[in-house]
Amino acid sequence: MKKKILVFGHSGNLGSNFVHFLKDSYKFILNVHETKIYFSNAEYIKFKKNDFSNKLDYLKKKIKEISPDIILNTAASVNLDFCEKYPERSVFANVILPTRLALICRDLKIKFVHISTDHLYKSIRPFKNESFSVKKVNNYSSQKIKAEKNIKKINNKALIIRTNFFSHKNNSDQLVYKVQNFLKNKKKINLFNDYFFTPIYSKYLVKIINFLIKKNFNGIFNVVSNERVSKYDFCKILVKEKQAFKDFVVVSKIKDSNLHTKRCTDLSLSNTKIRKILNFKIPTLSSQIKEFITNDKKILKDLSVNFPYGRHSINSKDLNAVKKVLKSGSLTQGKFIEDLENEVCNYLGVKYSIAVSSATAGLHLSYIALNINKNNKIITTPNTFLSTSNAALFCNSKPSFTDISSETLGMCPEILDQSLKKEKNIGVVVPVHFGGLAANSKKIFNISKNRGLNIVEDAAHAFGAKYECGAKVGSCKYSDLSVFSFHPVKILAGGEGGIITTNNKKLYEILISLRSHGIRKDDQVKNIKTGYTNKVKNIWYYEMNKLGYHYRQTDIHSGLIISQLKRVNQFLKKRNQLTKIYDQEFFNKINIKLVQNQFRDLSSNHLYVIKIDFKNIHINRNDFMKKLRKYNIISQVHYIPVPMQYFYKKLGYSMKYLNNTKDYYNQCLSIPLYFDLKFNEQKYVIDSIKELTKEI
Numbered sequence: 001m002k003k004k005i006l007v008f009g010h011s012g013n014l015g016s017n018f019v020h021f022l023k024d025s026y027k028f029i030l031n032v033h034e035t036k037i038y039f040s041n042a043e044y045i046k047f048k049k050n051d052f053s054n055k056l057d058y059l060k061k062k063i064k065e066i067s068p069d070i071i072l073n074t075a076a077s078v079n080l081d082f083c084e085k086y087p088e089r090s091v092f093a094n095v096i097l098p099t100r101l102a103l104i105c106r107d108l109k110i111k112f113v114h115i116s117t118d119h120l121y122k123s124i125r126p127f128k129n130e131s132f133s134v135k136k137v138n139n140y141s142s143q144k145i146k147a148e149k150n151i152k153k154i155n156n157k158a159l160i161i162r163t164n165f166f167s168h169k170n171n172s173d174q175l176v177y178k179v180q181n182f183l184k185n186k187k188k189i190n191l192f193n194d195y196f197f198t199p200i201y202s203k204y205l206v207k208i209i210n211f212l213i214k215k216n217f218n219g220i221f222n223v224v225s226n227e228r229v230s231k232y233d234f235c236k237i238l239v240k241e242k243q244a245f246k247d248f249v250v251v252s253k254i255k256d257s258n259l260h261t262k263r264c265t266d267l268s269l270s271n272t273k274i275r276k277i278l279n280f281k282i283p284t285l286s287s288q289i290k291e292f293i294t295n296d297k298k299i300l301k302d303l304s305v306n307f308p309y310g311r312h313s314i315n316s317k318d319l320n321a322v323k324k325v326l327k328s329g330s331l332t333q334g335k336f337i338e339d340l341e342n343e344v345c346n347y348l349g350v351k352y353s354i355a356v357s358s359a360t361a362g363l364h365l366s367y368i369a370l371n372i373n374k375n376n377k378i379i380t381t382p383n384t385f386l387s388t389s390n391a392a393l394f395c396n397s398k399p400s401f402t403d404i405s406s407e408t409l410g411m412c413p414e415i416l417d418q419s420l421k422k423e424k425n426i427g428v429v430v431p432v433h434f435g436g437l438a439a440n441s442k443k444i445f446n447i448s449k450n451r452g453l454n455i456v457e458d459a460a461h462a463f464g465a466k467y468e469c470g471a472k473v474g475s476c477k478y479s480d481l482s483v484f485s486f487h488p489v490k491i492l493a494g495g496e497g498g499i500i501t502t503n504n505k506k507l508y509e510i511l512i513s514l515r516s517h518g519i520r521k522d523d524q525v526k527n528i529k530t531g532y533t534n535k536v537k538n539i540w541y542y543e544m545n546k547l548g549y550h551y552r553q554t555d556i557h558s559g560l561i562i563s564q565l566k567r568v569n570q571f572l573k574k575r576n577q578l579t580k581i582y583d584q585e586f587f588n589k590i591n592i593k594l595v596q597n598q599f600r601d602l603s604s605n606h607l608y609v610i611k612i613d614f615k616n617i618h619i620n621r622n623d624f625m626k627k628l629r630k631y632n633i634i635s636q637v638h639y640i641p642v643p644m645q646y647f648y649k650k651l652g653y654s655m656k657y658l659n660n661t662k663d664y665y666n667q668c669l670s671i672p673l674y675f676d677l678k679f680n681e682q683k684y685v686i687d688s689i690k691e692l693t694k695e696i
């Protein structure tokens, strides 16, 4: 069975690399401070600062429950200036935490591994060994010395590592990345050629710590490279862009600098003790650096896995599909557009479809085709993306808004009925299938048709969704036109793109023409004189007979969407599974309320939204989202109600009579939902949200 390691500081420069390199060797339990990195096999726990202050018994009990074999402490407050300025704030991480852990480990017979530093000396003698006398140079060094002393006194089985390392963790506090960022931004940077150290690549540091743990060594070990280099020379080997290095690096001397915090100028440690016991050789610094550079991109990627609210899924068949278009000879106005239109018609069970450049374009053309203009209006819901109503503004028409149903988050038939009694000059009703749910479509259809109104469904989210009767959204069973989006976060990703569907031939013909400048190429041209020779239409002749737009889709987009369509049922199934797991996990919580959960089997499940009682958890939504980001979870708000937008406010819109929307908006948050989200990744998201909403 794998040994259990409880790690403090897992998201730091060494902690993250330690877990990465040994993820298959141990069972990891990672303490979460403010940031969190996703590791597929790890478990997470959250100790609070209070847990460490007084109640040692409580803490001991908590750690006993976890029952780790090893506790690794890589947590520290390492910014020298910060420690100098606020010693009372850095003392917790640098002294109190390690001391307490050492004590608990002694009492519970857990192996304690503590990461110290090379910043422990006043003397500038090179290659100091483990018994060289330590002396405070600044607050940081004094705190690290204190921690070492405490640990040694309390726990003679503890392992203390003195080191200086370079690791895969792209933040500015690491010299490696700091220099690269300066060079990238063509900014000058000073590097000292009289400030020495013995840095080791985290891969070898981790390997050696693992070796020491396995062989159960105690006491202090210097774990560093064989070579002593200046900061300048180290970076010179490391930076690939030699010319930029020459241009932007300024060689300077620490002795001439006016750094805020005093430093010892030779941090180099002797690794003789460790070399004697190791059963492998520490590679030369230059080969370590080479290896670091080779691994860097991939490891940084592994360490920054994040979870957006939505993401497209592209496989090799999609890549081939696009390649096929690129090789076909026509990038636009070719056969792939027609192929897509046919396939969509077959899938949805509808007579006609018109591929367009976006759903926004599709909505605009639909409103034009249904004669929306300055004298009439569309009516839609405020809980939508701007496109739904902007497309009406494009037609010089002022859209109207009717409140949503709190249950479906889409159009509410009863409220619509009331709105239509009050509103004049409505020409088109536009239900938005929010999140992929087309609830109440039949009722909305009947209410609208009884008044002789047309219906355009904003089905941007709803590819693959069904009505209560089982027919697919897009079959136009309850509408004149349906409009879908192929924006990448949607069910099918086309890059950009949209499609309109209809069973009405006349509308179809108008839309085909409007999509391409209002041009007709068929035989129904008006200008017989120029269009015809001997009563036969001229092969070169094209005729614009109304003002149209350039809203065509390219074959490249169509090719990709055709390929995505082949997987649509897989996409829908996985989304459905994920939503049901979320529903189960968030059911009956005090601070989280489920929405749309009664309708998962009808919906295409484009979004997973929860309502959070931010007041009750004493945090505003923005700070909550920021906390989620520190866990690499990227949430979003769908939507800022359209009438609240600055532009709309200036047009005179307000949220009067839109209370359901307002109430929903104040609490909503969309959390990750996409085909490639793995179930154990989803668990990470769920646990993080439960933790931050105080549900665990």
Ligand SMILES: Cc1ncc(COP(=O)(O)O)c(C=O)c1O
Pocket (backbone or CB within 6 Å): 357, 358, 359, 360, 361, 384, 385, 387, 388, 432, 458, 460, 461, 484, 485, 486, 487, 496, 497, 498
């Ligand atoms: C409800 C709704 N309608 C319309 C659109 C516009 O889609 P597109 O980006 O394809 O123009 C979006 C896009 O997010 C949307 O969410």
